[in-house]
Amino acid sequence: MITLVPLSGFLGSGKTTTLISAAVAMQRTGRRVAVVTNDAGPAGLVDTDLARAGLDHVAEVTGGCYCHHPDELAAHVARLADSGGIDTVLVEAAGNCFDLRPALVPLRRRLGDRVVIAPQTVVVDPLRLAAFAGAADLSGREYELAYVFGRQLAAADLLAVNKTDLIGAEQTAKLTARLAADHPQATVLPYSAVSGAGIDELVRAWGRDVATPEPDYELDHARYVDAEARLAWANLAFGVDAVDDTFDASVWGRAVLRHLSEWSAATGYFVGHAKVAVRTRAGLAKLSVTESGAAPRADRSAARPVERGSATVNVRIACPPSVLDDAVLAAIAAADAVGRARSDVPPPASFRSTQPLPPPSLARTAGADAVLR
Template sequence: MITLVPLSGFLGSGKTTTLISAAIAMQRTGRRVAVVTNDPGAGLVDTNLARGGLDEVAELAGGCLCRRLPDLAALLADADMAGKADVVLVEASGSCADLRNTVVRPLRERYRGRMTVAPLTAVVDPLRLAAFTRAAERCEPEPDLGYVFGRQLVEAELLAINKTDLIGDERTAKLEARLAADYPRAAVLPYSATTGVGLEELIRAWTRPNPALESQGAQVRAVRGEPKLDFTRYADAESQVAWLNEAFRVTAAESAFDAVAWAKTVLRQLSEWSAAAGYFVGHIKLAVRTPAGLAKLSVTDTGAPPQADRAAARPVEYGYATINARVVCPPSTLDDAVRAAIAAADKAHRATSHGARPSSFRSAHRRYQPQRLAATG
């Protein structure tokens, strides 16, 4: 029987790092693990990163999970029939909400007794939560993206506080107590996907039997009294974000270039640009696959410095770059900024980028249209 682990969480919360770290840890104990990434666009840094360390990786592109439910069900059926996995970790898009009603409950109802659906887990970035909280305390109007962030917390059955290595034990304990009080229906677990502290407890919460979650009646009681999702605000939030997925080749103008330093320059330029313009950054991820290995860096907040998640060991003659950016700004503005950042990095590190033609887009799903599973016969 397959155990499905659904992960939600806002842009930049660390879902992919959690997914990969947990999958590797479970594989070490003999479990067969598959992962599924999800995004409105195709060509994800996260998918390539997962494929670097895991055997079974699939990407559901072209819409968030609520709109790709039949495709997800088909992937699960294939993994089960082929014996490819006994645990499937599914990562939703960072702007996705209402997963409990549109994905988790339908799967539990359809596959009761044939598949276990673990608690819907929202990966929580404590720094992002603090920023939204400070805005609320200043009585600023709640932005639509802040509304989506809050909905992810409300619907979660497990709140997983990530990045505890950045805030320390005392702040972690206070945040754990606060979330437990504010969301009494959810379990709360702190951990760090980067250091691995607390990861085993999180995995146990996903994989231990919990008959209550498989009960349709329990699910109905769990959502009773909660305000319904405001579909207009949800659609507006998605439509404010410029999404960019771009892949291109980078070669050394002379003998070799440092792919990590090149990528840091691209991301530093974009982070400084976002801060100067006041644009909200969900995340910007940049991976460069080279003969020396994979370099992967990211920026997860406006004006933040680039963080290296994986670094190639030596200068190389060429590499294949993939950039994913999620920024609240006009798509054409993001395209111009990315072109300028790549040009600056090429000049600084004596490299040449080929085929870099940024083409950002906004979510086409102005109307909320979840897909239903076909009737069983």
């Protein structure tokens, strides 16, 4: 028997940190956990690097959301079920995914009663929620992307309010009460993936099978597609060498993100997220930015300077892809200068997500015709 936990949420909400924290908590109680990550772009995900640094069983589905690769997701989970060594699979969706139910239909059909599907969990960043609420009466990039965020909330069985360590108990109580009133279809549960507070309660909430019920919400298809088209996505993987004897991977990664954060603040471009991971002999350095102008945050730091590392850079910013290409190259060049490093960067090829919704045939199979109205 496999318990599958569908985990979605907007860019930068902390999905990967959540699944790692939850997986570690499960493993302490004897559960055997695997993770599947997802992205609209090609292989080379910072989230996958981070998951593999902390967990033994990690796979990824790339080149589009799960709704466009349901058979690949089903095959991953079936292999894990057949192995007999895994009892729980955490499935992390890309940040543009608003409903995982259609992608789970082939999985349910293939595994039958061998799989228990936990409540669809949407990770909520309270700071992003506040920012999008402020954009509700405006126009432009943030207004349209706020629509994607709102559709994610409407699709949830469980709203997992992350980052409570940043807002305090009083604000957490107010926020959870507001979300519960606005989204009566969902259970609302606060926690912090960083501190671990509330993680055990989150894991317990995944202990029931919700099957794949028909979604109960409306979607403006044209507006959703337009919102998705505003984001440019960049995925790069390359080697980084020291110019002198060694370079510090954490210093280098922080410089990349600082440049992108300051550039986006100066140009007014909305940041979904920007992430950097550098794998070295001294460990993994992983840093992120989820707001223009914000300082980079380090999730992991390499233990010491090294001669060489392998870098992965993932950036999601609302700007033309060619503009993002130039900005990423400039950020890497700035980091090389600060960190005394030399990067072997391939030509960037930023893109826009062009398949934000499942094919109509799959949605109908899921009993979700309302999604396409």
